[in-house]
Amino acid sequence: xxKTIQLANGxxxxxNNQLIQEVFFKAFANDILAKSEDGAVLEDGIVFSxxxxxxxxxxxxxxxxxxxxxxxxxxxxxxxxxxxxxLSVGFIIEEGLDVAILETITESMKKELEINGAVIVSGDTKxxxxxxxxxxxxxxxxxxxxxxxxxxxQNINEGDIxxxxxxxxxxxxxxxxxxxxxxxxxxxxxxxxSLYPLIKALIDGGIKPKALxxxxxxxxxxxxxxxxxxxxxxxxxxxxxxxxxDEVKGICEILGFDPMILANEGTFVLAVSPNDxxxxxxxxxxxxxxxxxxxxxxxxxxxxxxxxxxSNYGTKKPLDMPSGEILPRIC
Amino acid sequence: xxxxQLKDLYDGFRNSDVIKALxxxxxxxxxxLTKEIKIMEVxxxxxxxxxxxxxxxxxxxxxxxxxGPGCPVCVMPKxxxxxxxxxxxxxxxxxxxxxxxxxxxGSTGTLQDARAKGADVRFVYSPMDAAKIASENxxxxxxxxAIGFETTTPMTSALVDTxxxxxxxNLFFHINHVLVPPAMxxxxxxxxxxxxxxxxxxxxxxxxxxxxxxxxxDVYKKPVVVSGFEPVDVMQSVLMLVKQINEGRSEVxxxxxxxxxxDGNLNAQKLNDKYLEVRESFEFRGLxxxxxxxxxxxxxxxxxxxxxxxxxxxxxxxxEDHKLCLCGEILKGKALxxxxxxxxxxxxxxxxxxxxxVSSEGACAAYYKYxxxxx
Numbered sequence: 291x292x293k294t295i296q297l298a299n300g301x302x303x304x305x306n307n308q309l310i311q312e313v314f315f316k317a318f319a320n321d322i323l324a325k326s327e328d329g330a331v332l333e334d335g336i337v338f339s340x341x342x343x344x345x346x347x348x349x350x351x352x353x354x355x356x357x358x359x360x361x362x363x364x365x366x367x368x369x370x371x372x373x374x375x376x377l378s379v380g381f382i383i384e385e386g387l388d389v390a391i392l393e394t395i396t397e398s399m400k401k402e403l404e405i406n407g408a409v410i411v412s413g414d415t416k417x418x419x420x421x422x423x424x425x426x427x428x429x430x431x432x433x434x435x436x437x438x439x440x441x442x443x444q445n446i447n448e449g450d451i452x453x454x455x456x457x458x459x460x461x462x463x464x465x466x467x468x469x470x471x472x473x474x475x476x477x478x479x480x481x482x483x484s485l486y487p488l489i490k491a492l493i494d495g496g497i498k499p500k501a502l503x504x505x506x507x508x509x510x511x512x513x514x515x516x517x518x519x520x521x522x523x524x525x526x527x528x529x530x531x532x533x534x535x536d537e538v539k540g541i542c543e544i545l546g547f548d549p550m551i552l553a554n555e556g557t558f559v560l561a562v563s564p565n566d567x568x569x570x571x572x573x574x575x576x577x578x579x580x581x582x583x584x585x586x587x588x589x590x591x592x593x594x595x596x597x598x599x600x601s602n603y604g605t606k607k608p609l610d611m612p613s614g615e616i617l618p619r620i621c
Numbered sequence: 622x623x624x625x626q627l628k629d630l631y632d633g634f635r636n637s638d639v640i641k642a643l644x645x646x647x648x649x650x651x652x653x654l655t656k657e658i659k660i661m662e663v664x665x666x667x668x669x670x671x672x673x674x675x676x677x678x679x680x681x682x683x684x685x686x687x688x689g690p691g692c693p694v695c696v697m698p699k700x701x702x703x704x705x706x707x708x709x710x711x712x713x714x715x716x717x718x719x720x721x722x723x724x725x726x727g728s729t730g731t732l733q734d735a736r737a738k739g740a741d742v743r744f745v746y747s748p749m750d751a752a753k754i755a756s757e758n759x760x761x762x763x764x765x766x767a768i769g770f771e772t773t774t775p776m777t778s779a780l781v782d783t784x785x786x787x788x789x790x791n792l793f794f795h796i797n798h799v800l801v802p803p804a805m806x807x808x809x810x811x812x813x814x815x816x817x818x819x820x821x822x823x824x825x826x827x828x829x830x831x832x833x834x835x836x837x838x839d840v841y842k843k844p845v846v847v848s849g850f851e852p853v854d855v856m857q858s859v860l861m862l863v864k865q866i867n868e869g870r871s872e873v874x875x876x877x878x879x880x881x882x883x884d885g886n887l888n889a890q891k892l893n894d895k896y897l898e899v900r901e902s903f904e905f906r907g908l909x910x911x912x913x914x915x916x917x918x919x920x921x922x923x924x925x926x927x928x929x930x931x932x933x934x935x936x937x938x939x940x941e942d943h944k945l946c947l948c949g950e951i952l953k954g955k956a957l958x959x960x961x962x963x964x965x966x967x968x969x970x971x972x973x974x975x976x977x978x979v980s981s982e983g984a985c986a987a988y989y990k991y992x993x994x995x996x
Contacts, residue, residue, distance in 0.1 A: 294737050304971055540627040545746065546720075546981075603637035603644075603852075605675025607991045613971050615733070617720035617744060 296615070302507025302553070303612035326520075327443065328503060329370040335436035339366040342429040348391065351464055352479030355428055356395035358555060360402035361484050363432040365504045368486040369558065371441045371493065372434030377403070378412040380429040385420045395426070405484045408432065438493045445500040446521035450589040451567035453560045455488065456481065456580050457533040458510050462552025462616075463541040474544065478537040483556030483579055492560075495573045501561040504554065508612045511550040513559045514597045515611040525597045527587035527609065551612040561589070634851030635674075643856035644679040650863045651681040659685050659815050660862055661808075661954045663801060664770075664822035665692025665982030666850055672987040674852040684859065687815070687954035688987075690804045691822060693769045693797075694721045694980035696905040696952065699940035701797050702727030705766045707934050708795065708927060709740040715758060716742045717751040718766035719773070721980045726973060728940040748776045752783050755792040763792045764927050771833075772824040774798045774897070774916065775889035781896045781918070784925060795927040798916040799903060801825050802833050807911050808953055809841045816954055818844040818862040820855070823877035830885025834873045842871045849877040896922055906976045907942070907949035948975035951984055958985040965989060 291299075291308045298305040315323065322330045329339035341362040348355045364374035379399075383392070403409060460481035467474040485504060492499060501521070503513045510532075518525045534542075534549050542549050556579065562570050567585055574583035592598060597609040633639070662668055668688045671677055677686055690696055702725050709716040709732060716732065723732040723744055736742040741761075745751060748765060755763040767777040777798065784792050801822070808814055821834055826847045834845040844865035848858035858876040865872060875881050896919060903915025918926045928935065942948060945963050950956035958964050958977065968974040970986050977985035 294734065296733055296737050298733075298971075536626060536628055543627060543631065601637070601675060603640040603679070605678045607673070607675050610990055614724065617723065 298613070298615045300507075301612060301615060302509075302512050303551070303614075305613060306508070325442075327370060328366040329372065329434070331370065331436070335439075337367050337370045337372040337434045337436055338431070339363055339370075339434075340429065340431035341366060342427065344424065344427050345465065346424055347468060348395070348425055350468055350480055352460070353482035353555070354395055354398055355426060356397070356399040357402050358482055359428040359430045360399050360406065360408075361482055361555060362506070363430040364402070364406040364408060365485045365556070365558075367432050367434030368489045369441070369502045369504055370434070370436065371438030371489065371499065371502070372436045373490070374406045374408040374432055374434045374486055376411045377408055377430050377432040379410050380414040381416070382423050382427040383415065383417045384423050384425050385417060387425055392426070402484055406486050437490070438499065441499050441502050443501050443503065443517050443520040446517055446523050446561045446589045448523065448589055448591050449564055450500055450561050451564055451585055452514070452525060452527065452587045452589070453562070453567065453570060453574070453583060453585050454505075454510060454533065455485070455558045455560065455574055455583050457535045457538065457582050458505065458554060458557055459534060459538045459542070459549035459552035460557070461555040462509065463538045463547075463549070465553070466545065466547070467541055474541060476537055476541060478535070478541065481554050481556040481579070485556060485558055488574065488577055488580065491573050491577070492570060495569065497562060497566050497570045497573065499560055499562055502558060504556075504558045506555060507553050509549070509551040509553055510559060511548070511597070511609050511612050514609065517561065518597050519595050521589070522594055523589045524592040524594055525587060526590050526592060527597065527599050528602075529599045530602050531584055531586045533582040533584045547616065550609060551616065631851055634849065634853040636853065639853050640679070640856055643853065643860055647684070647856065647860050647863060648681045650860065650867060651684055653867050654683055654863065657683045657685065658817040658863070658866060659687045659954070660818045660820060660859060661687045661689045661816045662820040663689040663691040663805060664825070665695060665980065665984070666822060666824070667820055667848065667855065668692070668984050668987050669982050670850050670852065670855055672991040675991070676852055676855055679856070680859065684863065687957070688951060688984035689954060690808070690905060690908060690952040691770060691801060692977070692980050692982040692984075693773075693799060694725055695948070695976040695983045696799060696804075696907065697722075697725055697768065697797060697976070698904040698906045699727045700904070700936065700938055702731070703729070703936045703938060703940075704795060704928070705732055706730065706735050707936060708764050708931060709735045709742055711762070711931070711934070713761050714741065715754060715761050715763045716740065716766060717745055717754055717763060718742070719748070719768055720744050720746075721982070722766060722768050725976070725979050728938060748780045749783065751780060751792060752787070752789060755789050759791060761791065764795055765792065766795045766797065768797045770799055770801050770822075770825055771829045772822070772827070774893050775828060775886070778889075778892040778896050781922065781925065782892060793927040793930060794918060794925050796897070796917050798897070799905065799914055800899070800916065802836070803911050803914045804905060804908065805837060807908060809837070809843070811953065813955070814953070816843065818866060819846075820858050820862070821845050821847040823847055823849045823854075823881055826875075826877070826881040826885060828886050828889050830883050831873050831875050831881055832883050832885070838871045838873045844871045845873045847873070847875045847877055847881050849879070905952070907952040943974045946975040948977045948985070951977050958988040961985070
């Protein structure tokens with residue numbers, strides 16, 4: 291891999307995986323880590339996960355770094371079929387940050403913890419000299435209790451149905467539109483949300499998810515590629531079935547982005563057996579944030595370990611694992 | 622026009638029924654062709670659209686797309702990237718450029734690498750943001766690395782205009798603008814070329830008009846259609862070209878009539894002419910020196926020209942491409958990306974060796990992304 295770390299090494303795609311494989315897995319290899327799931331399954335149905343948050347700007351339409359830091363870790367636990375219970379939090383604060391800002395952020399963390407029914411039981415604070423971090427970085431780790439066993443990215447079989455919980459790419463599009471140097475004016479809000487209540491509704495409704503993953507960095511494309519790879523299967527997606535809001539489409543049109551690779555913070559991909567698909571869709575659509583949940587494709591044996599997009603005019607094209615830094619095209 | 626939405630502008634041009642109908646019409650007309658034809662889409666944006674929408678899968682066997690040199694990032698010689706990196710490494714300097722440019726490999730690295738090592742390299746969506754960056758950083762030198770074909774040139778001219786009118790003292794220009802017609806001329810002057818017809822990029826002609834292609838129809842006798850970038854646009858353009866060939870015509874036709882006319886945007890052309898002039902020649906990576914291939918600031922604006930001001934620190938190296946790299950042949954339409962031995966093996970979008978793998982608009986990157994392999 292590259293000799294110095296580049297932004298692309300944190301993209302949730304190929305270069306990110308390369309860094310993890312060649313540096314971190316090499317040093318820390320063990321059976322639990324090697325499973326590469328959203329959260330690590332420990333003994334007695336306990337799941338453990340960690341995530342760090344460095345978003346800029348700290349406040350964005352639809353959320354802030356505080357809400358994100360709780361949603362991120364709790365969602366990782368929920369994606370393992372676990373109820374989020376206990377969290378730790380680490381704040382790395384740049385000298386000069388207004389306390390009022392910190393209070394607004396902790397207030398939104400509190401609100402989000404309540405939605406998940408989780409509590410923060412351990413914490414750490416570091417203040418660093420100006421310029422050492424960009425205003426505020428947060429790390430959260432969390433422990434959850436499994437309520438539904440056997441969810442794994444290795445579980446998908448031929449015929450299984452793939453759903454997304456809502457329209458995709460909102461968080462990525464929202465952050466890009468707000469980013470310095472782009473400055474598009476837009477009403478778009480991030481999808482940032484806690485997903486545990488949705489997963490609980492699915493499980494309580496008798497759905498047995500085979501694979502579940504929130505489509506954060508790397509977007510839906512990264513999730514589908516990881517699944518196709520881990521389950522040794524082909525995932526065929528009907529391009530027109532993918533729900534994308536007009537605002538996101540517009541931002542992607544203007545900047546030349548593919549919504550399939552943009553980040554989400556409250557959107558998940560679900561694989562279920564064909565018998566569960568319609569019921570899962572109905573259960574999801576009862577939630578305000580999931581009214582446009584959709585079945586987008588299915589697992590087949592067409593091209594193993596590949597994701598294929600089918601157009602409605604008879605062409606097929608592979609959807610690759612995202613790579614590189616996401617940059618607007620020149621013209 | 623109440624509540625016009627962006628999608629209203631493109632939805633119709635992605636309509637599956639229209640695409641299928643056009644594919645059928647092309648197939649009917651193509652059955653009358655007397656030989657296999659090769660259509661060169663000059664612009665990388667078209668290459669990308671063809672691959673993204675899988676349009677090559679919809680064409681009959683006797684019509685082939687070949688991919689031209691019109692990706693500004695792909696044709697940027699390594700030496701120009703080395704210039705940008707040398708400028709980026711100067712003290713108290715901010716480099717501003719457009720997206721993809723920061724990924725392009727020079728002889729030793731990319732602007733991305735320079736940024737990772739501490740250089741201040743920023744990409745903007747609108748070049749006018751460079752003026753804002755300059756005013757926000759009065760104690761820094763800001764250098765705009767201008768890149769692109771005719772399409773993006775007026776944005777640079779408008780920025781020059783702003784710098785002069787607002788008397789901005791800390792913003793300078795490194796101009797890498799290139800021109801489409803000289804590159805096409807160079808391809809056609811090569812007697813071994815295999816091009817039967819051209820799809821011309823609409824955004825270039827929004828600025829320069831369709832007139833820039835007249836010589837290719839009149840002198841070189843090649844049909845040209847100025848095309849939009851949506852799948853319906855490209856399919857309709859192919860249909861128009863097949864018609865011309867069947868009828869033995871070679872004309873410049875405008876498919877993208879919603880924004881292009883013969884003369885183009887005269888105000889933009891006037892602004893370009895005020896500040897920029899044609900270089901004697903400019904090196905296109907893979908194609909070599911192209912006479913009149915690029916633009917530079919006029920001598921009277923040399924006080925804004927980073928190439929003049931910093932000439933002592935700019936490297937003059939010549940950089941050769943990898944021996945096995947086929948980018949030159951690909952940019953001439955003589956080879957396809959998957960015919961290259963390096964493609965998808967040593968050369969991938971994360972480890973590009975040749976220029977066509979660097980930009981998402983490059984033919985090799987498009988082939989790689991949309992899964993065409995060399996096996």
